[in-house]
Amino acid sequence: MELDEIFERGIDRDWQATDPADVETLRFAIIGLGWFTRGRALPALEDSEFCEATLLVSGSKEKANRIAKESDSPARGITYDEFHDGVGADEYDAVYIVTPNALHLDYVETAAELGKAILCEKPAERSSERTERLIETAENHDVPLMVAYRMHTEPAVRRAREIIQAGLIGEPQTVRGSMSQRLLDRINDDPDQWRLNEALAGGGALFDLGVYPLNTARFLLDADPVAVCGRTKRSHDAFDEVDETATFTVEFPNDVYATCFVSHNARQESELVVTGTEGQVAIRPAFFQDQARSLHVSRGAARAEIEFDIVDQMLEEFDHFAHQVRTDGEIYADGEHGLVDMYAMEAVYESEQADGWVSLE
Amino acid sequence: MELDEIFERGIDRDWQATDPADVETLRFAIIGLGWFTRGRALPALEDSEFCEATLLVSGSKEKANRIAKESDSPARGITYDEFHDGVGADEYDAVYIVTPNALHLDYVETAAELGKAILCEKPAERSSERTERLIETAENHDVPLMVAYRMHTEPAVRRAREIIQAGLIGEPQTVRGSMSQRLLDRINDDPDQWRLNEALAGGGALFDLGVYPLNTARFLLDADPVAVCGRTKRSHDAFDEVDETATFTVEFPNDVYATCFVSHNARQESELVVTGTEGQVAIRPAFFQDQARSLHVSRGAARAEIEFDIVDQMLEEFDHFAHQVRTDGEIYADGEHGLVDMYAMEAVYESEQADGWVSLE
Numbered sequence: 001m002e003l004d005e006i007f008e009r010g011i012d013r014d015w016q017a018t019d020p021a022d023v024e025t026l027r028f029a030i031i032g033l034g035w036f037t038r039g040r041a042l043p044a045l046e047d048s049e050f051c052e053a054t055l056l057v058s059g060s061k062e063k064a065n066r067i068a069k070e071s072d073s074p075a076r077g078i079t080y081d082e083f084h085d086g087v088g089a090d091e092y093d094a095v096y097i098v099t100p101n102a103l104h105l106d107y108v109e110t111a112a113e114l115g116k117a118i119l120c121e122k123p124a125e126r127s128s129e130r131t132e133r134l135i136e137t138a139e140n141h142d143v144p145l146m147v148a149y150r151m152h153t154e155p156a157v158r159r160a161r162e163i164i165q166a167g168l169i170g171e172p173q174t175v176r177g178s179m180s181q182r183l184l185d186r187i188n189d190d191p192d193q194w195r196l197n198e199a200l201a202g203g204g205a206l207f208d209l210g211v212y213p214l215n216t217a218r219f220l221l222d223a224d225p226v227a228v229c230g231r232t233k234r235s236h237d238a239f240d241e242v243d244e245t246a247t248f249t250v251e252f253p254n255d256v257y258a259t260c261f262v263s264h265n266a267r268q269e270s271e272l273v274v275t276g277t278e279g280q281v282a283i284r285p286a287f288f289q290d291q292a293r294s295l296h297v298s299r300g301a302a303r304a305e306i307e308f309d310i311v312d313q314m315l316e317e318f319d320h321f322a323h324q325v326r327t328d329g330e331i332y333a334d335g336e337h338g339l340v341d342m343y344a345m346e347a348v349y350e351s352e353q354a355d356g357w358v359s360l361e
Numbered sequence: 362m363e364l365d366e367i368f369e370r371g372i373d374r375d376w377q378a379t380d381p382a383d384v385e386t387l388r389f390a391i392i393g394l395g396w397f398t399r400g401r402a403l404p405a406l407e408d409s410e411f412c413e414a415t416l417l418v419s420g421s422k423e424k425a426n427r428i429a430k431e432s433d434s435p436a437r438g439i440t441y442d443e444f445h446d447g448v449g450a451d452e453y454d455a456v457y458i459v460t461p462n463a464l465h466l467d468y469v470e471t472a473a474e475l476g477k478a479i480l481c482e483k484p485a486e487r488s489s490e491r492t493e494r495l496i497e498t499a500e501n502h503d504v505p506l507m508v509a510y511r512m513h514t515e516p517a518v519r520r521a522r523e524i525i526q527a528g529l530i531g532e533p534q535t536v537r538g539s540m541s542q543r544l545l546d547r548i549n550d551d552p553d554q555w556r557l558n559e560a561l562a563g564g565g566a567l568f569d570l571g572v573y574p575l576n577t578a579r580f581l582l583d584a585d586p587v588a589v590c591g592r593t594k595r596s597h598d599a600f601d602e603v604d605e606t607a608t609f610t611v612e613f614p615n616d617v618y619a620t621c622f623v624s625h626n627a628r629q630e631s632e633l634v635v636t637g638t639e640g641q642v643a644i645r646p647a648f649f650q651d652q653a654r655s656l657h658v659s660r661g662a663a664r665a666e667i668e669f670d671i672v673d674q675m676l677e678e679f680d681h682f683a684h685q686v687r688t689d690g691e692i693y694a695d696g697e698h699g700l701v702d703m704y705a706m707e708a709v710y711e712s713e714q715a716d717g718w719v720s721l722e
Contacts, residue, residue, distance in 0.1 A: 171596075173541070173626065173627040174539075174541075174624065174627065176537055176539065178535075178537065178636070180534070180535075180636060229590060229610075231612070235615075235616070245534060245616075247535065247610060247618040249590075249592075249608060249610060249620070254596075255594040255606075257622070259537065259621075260620075261618070261620060261636070263534055263535065265534065265638055266535065266637065266638055267531070267637060267639055267640045267641050267661075269636055275541060275624075275627050275628060275630055276627065277626055277627055280628050280630050299628070300628075355717050355718045356715065356716050356717020357716045
């Protein structure tokens with residue numbers, strides 16, 4: 001594949017082999033109704049031809065019903081307890097779990113028992129141990145489990161991957177990735193922000209943001225980490241339980257290193273750059289939603305900037321999941337894929353204690 | 362200072378307090394006549410109003426005289442031995458040492474004995490131990506010694522520093538820097554490339570290129586390293602003695618980390634980015650000469666791209682040195698400044714052996 005072919009693909013869904021008209025709509029119970037569900041997930045499902053939200057699950061039935069009514073979906077609200085009791089189980093085919101990390105396993109257990117397909121937010125749980133149990137639960141009930149990495153279906157990322165796989169940058173020699181935002185500016189609206197609570201989140205900036213450059217580097221290189229080394233930082237009181245900032249290096253096979261910086265207390269910014277022996281591809285900006293993405297491609301003496309129309313990343317992700325479930329396609333990223341990130345991120349924390357590299361092999 | 366003032370400064374020499382017409386021209390003996398001297402240093406000196414080349418020093422007098430004749434300078438050629446014997450000592454006021462790293466000390470010793478001001482290429486020598494002796498030599502003879510960091514007088518870098526010092530990006534939280542080139546493409550012309558010889562160079566990509574993001578991060582943050590952690594890589598046979606690639610993280614005070622990648626075997630690329638709590642400033646491209654540099658400045662919801670006319674970095678550096686010598690100004694970067702980089706880079710090699718962080722305190 002050459003650059004012009006990749007350019008021509010633009011934001012096409014190369015993974016979509018079946019028309020939505022030819023498959024049954026995948027009906028979702030949405031578990032957790034925070035800002036991300038209201039602002040990102042529900043609007044995407046409203047636009048989807050593959051999916052729809054039919055049940056909204058929250059601590060408060062009133063809140064769930066109010067949000068359902070405000071949305072453009074046929075959904076109705078139920079409580080978490082009702083969900084666990086199997087209420088409305090015939091009204092949905094799949095669950096999208098978008099609760100605090102430490103609660104994912106509970107909902108996976110109920111969803112798996114009910115035989116539902118599972119789309120679970122990343123990181124998969126608050127620890128690798130609970131992620132292992134989560135995977136085992138889905139396997140035991142033979143239900144599809146996908147971890148919700150929205151970068152895998154982001155067209156700019158897929159085109160960057162194609163550029164690398166086509167050999168257009170030669171042998172990848174290094175990756176650098178960054179993702180930062182000012183979480184505290186958001187927290188004014190939500191003082192009980194679970195992301196600051198170690199018991200609920202498991203980790204801070206590393207778990208929330210670090211998973212983006214880590215996982216996207218894996219996706220672009222088509223390789224898994226060998227070792228990690230990193231440090232975290234806490235400067236603001238709000239981060240007394242979890243890391244505010246993480247700086248870490250991930251070793252991949254063939255001595256390819258990805259250097260990463262993520263922060264909940266820095267100006268919003270994101271970038272992912274892969275430099276090879278012959279060229280470079282940079283995704284800039286890389287990770288936040290509702291951004292027009294560009295690929296900066298250089299090779300030899302030439303450079304090109306490929307600009308992409310904005311896509312709704314949640315729509316791409318939901319549709320991909322529904323497409324794969326309905327066509328018995330491969331579920332990617334599956335739980336085992338997510339578990340690799342959990343091991344790597346926990347190893348970054350270990351690395352800080354060890355003051356050096358921690359092997360993942 | 363605000364952004365518009367910094368913008369207005371453009372490529373102005375904020376350091377130049379005295380007109381070249383008011384100071385005596387600084388006459389240089391140029392020691393080492395490789396491609397860098399012929400392609401970069403001599404053309405800059407031809408354009409300079411502060412400096413001129415009067416002696417060219419090489420292994421071959423014939424070669425030195427030929428290069429002198431080809432240049433637009435009044436220079437004549439002498440041999441290294443003649444230089445050590447004091448030949449032509451009344452024809453120059455300063456030396457510019459641009460030999461292989463391991464030979465710097467020898468020339469510094471002679472120049473210092475002759476009472477000449479010294480501009481010595483970076484890294485200062487092949488080891489910190491020899492750099493210490495180099496500094497001591499200049500001090501004992503009370504001659505000015507500057508290490509030739511051309512980024513300190515690069516206007517885009519100076520403007521980036523002003524932006525940071527004005528608080529426009531808030532508290533710096535992280536730095537990332539990269540510099541790569543395909544050295545082997547050059548080596549076809551020069552099989553005896555001293556950069557591949559450990560005895561002459563002391564280090565590979567780390568010493569040649571790593572010093573750029575390391576030193577420029579120091580300059581931008583106005584801070585010195587606390588600890589380092591890094592790894593090197595050798596994939597091509599040509600790099601059997603020195604590192605081809607280095608990936609390293611530099612800890613600065615207040616848990617600010619600079620992540621760096623440098624390579625002699627990757628597509629040419631360079632970047633330096635400082636992200637703060639409130640904004641970001643990126644120098645892109647950062648380090649190679651003859652490039653139009655841009656500052657990408659973001660703060661809050663706004664971004665600006667400031668483009669600079671190309672300056673001759675060697676001209677800026679020579680003129681700054683001459684200006685400071687002739688006006689008894691502060692010599693920056695002095696030998697002690699350069700020694701900090703030597704300690705930090707050697708610690709990166711130690712870190713690789715130790716498989717973890719190495720403290721510099």
